[in-house]
Amino acid sequence: GTGESGKSTFIKQMRIIHGSGYSDDDKRNFIKLVYQNIFMAMNSMIRAMDTLKIPYRDP
Numbered sequence: 001g002t003g004e005s006g007k008s009t010f011i012k013q014m015r016i017i018h019g020s021g022y023s024d025d026d027k028r029n030f031i032k033l034v035y036q037n038i039f040m041a042m043n044s045m046i047r048a049m050d051t052l053k054i055p056y057r058d059p
Contacts, residue, residue, distance in 0.1 A: 015021065022030070049056065 048054075
């Protein structure tokens with residue numbers, strides 16, 4: 001299938017549903033992926049704030 005069509009998501013869900021779960025190595029890789037996604041999202045928000053001229057301030 002095409003990129004971003006959910007192939008790996010489907011495989012991950014099948015592993016959970018059918019009980020094989022995830023290895024410790026898989027879990028470590030997912031943790032890394034989650035942190036990377038958080039970093040990328042924060043980076044995007046900061047760039048958008050700059051583009052939209054939204055000031056940084058303490059609430």
